[in-house]
Amino acid sequence: MAEKKQILILGGGYAGVAAGKKLHKIFKNDDSVEITLIDKKPYHTLMTELHEVAGHRTEPDAIQIDLRTIFAGRKVKVVTDSITNVDLEGKKLVSDKKTYKFDYLVLACGSDSNSFGIEGVDEHAFTLWSYEDAVKLRAHVEKMFQLAAIEEDEAVRKQLLTFAVVGGGFTGVEMVGELGEAKDHLAVKYGVDKKEVTIYNIEATPRILNTLKDEKQIAKVENRYKKLGIELLKNAALVKATEDGFELKDGRFIKTKTLVWGAGIKVSNFIGKLGLEAGRGGRVLVNKYMQTLKYENVFMAGDNTHYEDKDGFLPQIVEAAEQSGHTAAVNIGALINKTEMHEHKQNYHGFMVSIGSKYAVSDNNGLKFNGFFAVMVKHMVNFYYLFLVSGLAQLSEYVMNEFFRIKNRRSVFGGHFAKASPNFWMLPLRMFLGVMWLIEGINKIDEGWLVEAKMYASDAVTQASEWVEEGTTAVKPLIETVPGVVQWGIDNIIAPHAVLFQTGMVFMEIIFGLMLIGGLFTFIAGIMTTIMTVGITLTGMSDASILWFFFAGIAVIGGSGSAFGMDYYVLPWLKKWWKKTPLARKSYLYFH
Template identity: 70%
Template sequence: MSNLKKVLILGGGYAGVKAGKTLHKIFKKNEDVEITLIDKNPYHTLMTELHEVAGHRTEPDSIRIDLRTIFSGRKVNVVTDQVEKIDFENQKVSTTRKVFDFDYLIIAFGSSTNSFGIPGIDEYAYTLWSYEDAIKIRSQVEKMFQLAAIEEDEKVRRQMLTFAVVGGGFTGVEMAGELGEAKKHLAEKYEINKDEITIYNIEATSRILNTLKDDRQVEKVERRFERLGVTLLKDAAIVNVMPDKFELKDGRVIACNTLIWGAGIKVNNFVGSLGLKAGRAGRVDVNEYMQTAEYPNVFVAGDNTHYEDQDGLLPQIVEAAEQSGHTAAENIANLIQEKPLQSHKQVYHGFMVSVGSRYCVSDNNGLKLSGFFSMLVKHLVNFYYLLTVSGVAQLFEYWRHEFFHIKNNRSFLGGHFSKSSPNFWMVPFRMFLGTMWLIEGLNKINDGWLVSAKMIASDAVTQASEVVEEGASYAEPLLKEVPGVVQWMIDKIIAPHAIGFQTMMVFAEIAFGLMLIAGLFTFISAIATTGMTVAITLTGMSDASILWYFFGGIAMIAGAGSTFGCDYYILPVLKRWWKGTAFAKKSYLYFH
């Protein structure tokens, strides 16, 4: 009989990905454990960023991470398929194309939106709970602006330009904030009067953002709404939704073609049909180990989990999903290894809600921030998450989407990082900079740097005008005093082997100069020459004229060799090769 233990993870959301990562870490060298993750989509969705795509801030690709990329080089098999049936007794999962056996199962499907039985929600409202939802809303918003631009009837036009976001929680508030910010550039794009645009955030109770305990934080959000032109309606329950309008409990009827529903979530429909013991709101009841009541080898993690301890009910937030996924995976590992099970611990670091791209309020374990610094913290949290999920590669993608390629200045840093010009303007400067480095190296050969010591110990600054800049108009060293550590290195390490160091320096200048001229590995050449200018300056052997080499090198770092240079031909080939290596896959050390 085989000793192979099969672990199935159903769902590639926050809980499922964390569970897969945890199991890989424990069993990466164990051939007796097989781990498989099944999701209907080939990608992991950054649910906390859906509003950015829906609100036209970032591009759709910014919220997707390929699951095979996440688990590339790892002991997790990724299967893209739709789960249709779970046979707990016989330990089988049936998908559209195959039947999978399991010894241990983690159910980590995401939750579903909750319409609370309100007429018209399911038929006419746009939900915001998936990648596809974000794309639909994005398309619908732009479509309304396109149609309004050619509509002559003002009443009809205003109806097209009315957008209602229902729900005063994180989803609703962030979506309304994005639309409040997006209306400016969309109005300019389609030449529409901004005064005709109306954006509502509608909440059935008397307070938005109940997760934030400090009323002052909530008041800041409301003031931000006012600045963005978002109308907040509280104590305004929706009772009916129609194709072109909706009705409130107080009898008001508002003409609107776009109603976005973000008022609540419920247990995943498929999970709710499994017949497992249910707790509050239909969520699956689990013990402190994330095990179901009926089957000790079946675990549930994420939004569909009903677990309550002295710290309260497990919330439906990202941190809770990750932590429950980790607990479930760790306890499966403990069962396989015959170790004691570990109880789940609820430890959360706070809450953050953004209102557009430049404003955020947060409460991180009592540290209450708002505005720029709160937005900075939000980005730092995203940095950390992406590093843990798929390393530097995904972090660079985040920087690219959020800062480097952002449109309409919709970043908390404005558009300063996204302003760019074509690389061909840098070609003459690149070749000139390379030529100057080449000349520097050749001149040193003529001056005898390969045959006699020129790097003088004990008094580098005094000797600088004679050694480096003899005959130049700038004889005064840029650095008046060499740092003690650098002087020690010159005296003890460099000077005794001066010709060897000088030879390396001469050939480095020639090599990097030629590489810059040819546009070959320009990124490496630029960083290397920039570093060389710093090193030369610290030795006291240069005057102020070296500064332009330093700033010239910085200007080249962004890839000036990709235009009229060898990098145009070589780098794509090398990237494809590198991304295919086992090391790159496992380390995520590559760029798209």
């Protein structure tokens, strides 16, 4: 039996995940190939959202996706290990625990922060290039407010409440925007006067956000800075950092305990030691197939890749990382299957940068938005990426983190979706709604709905008026004209099988009533009773009193069964069981 081809992917970032997904699609039915993804961390980090965690907008776990979850049920084995040596000639990766042999290798290790050799930056500045960086910075920022709250020396307090972010690119602008918002609630939390807080964005060149070409959009970003109380220092090169602050080229020394370095990235230190032919910035030279020039079985993907074509130099952005990972995977497949190789094509859909939670600017191939619409464009891009990576499960988690679990009103919709009351306040309404549906069903049985046709081909509104007589006065139906398509359905589908439909309706009212009373699957019961109310209304079978069923049904949808209901016991068990099934793991059809 022939040995299986071994494909290794080193790195679980955007490029590595894209490569793994594509390789699975190519070889999912090929037992002669094994695919392994190795990363020193067990999770994929959403690098574009690091600033949200560092700036106290979302919780740390909001930017992590378990790699095993991403590749569950797929032909990609995930290994958590730290590689210490790469032997490209011998085709093996070595860690302290194990040696991994390969026939084909994708190097997708990601880049490192670049201090450009400026004195003191590596020792005294915070970076924002990993999950650990974001969590560390988050804790430090809050600590500064804590210390300032009890500091009586005005000069020391000013230093504690001075925050500086170096770099006018995406990382620097987004980070400083988060600090501009975070200062408000942190000042309230620790009893600090927010007027004492100073926030700088420091850029060495005359312009921030050089990727954006529209000067009007740059002006809007700078205007947003002013609203958030951020001071922008342009043409302000940082020349030295110390424990107590930093010095600018013009001689100014700004005292601070919080210097965030977001001014650049460089080739991964790990990749730089492999001896591969390097180009601009030390990035590894590749051909149009993403192959390294020396080894045709070794491919590059992501930030460490030096590639240039008629469309320019491969940028160090998420889309470029994903596309290069896709190209590497396709061409490994081509080599193994002996098919034509795929030339890399650069195709980027634009750029977006947020300045806090409520404002952004975007340029998507000439389609430009500012403010609310730009924020929504950014969210939609994230929706798309997360759905591709791990489907409905991660998409729902993102929505919850960005809109429903948000604190201090820091979402594009403020805190409107995040306002919540304990589910036990819904208990009386849920019980009452359930009892009323149960009574409706039982009454219909007494009226002979299981044995005698009550729905017949006629004018539905006239018929309904006869059903809702009270004494000698008929109650006016909610709608006076049944929609044509509904009347057609009554005449041609329901009326010929009236008793069957009536029986179904009666049992649904009883079953959903009991589900609501017992608090079992109240999400389903609430939705279905709302739909039933709409259906009954459209047939002209009810008066205006049915409207309360509709609104009560909506109210109980959101987890009301978790308070003194069976959902409290059943749903956790069901979720746990469902997530273990092969279908759920492969399709991501579950909620966290």
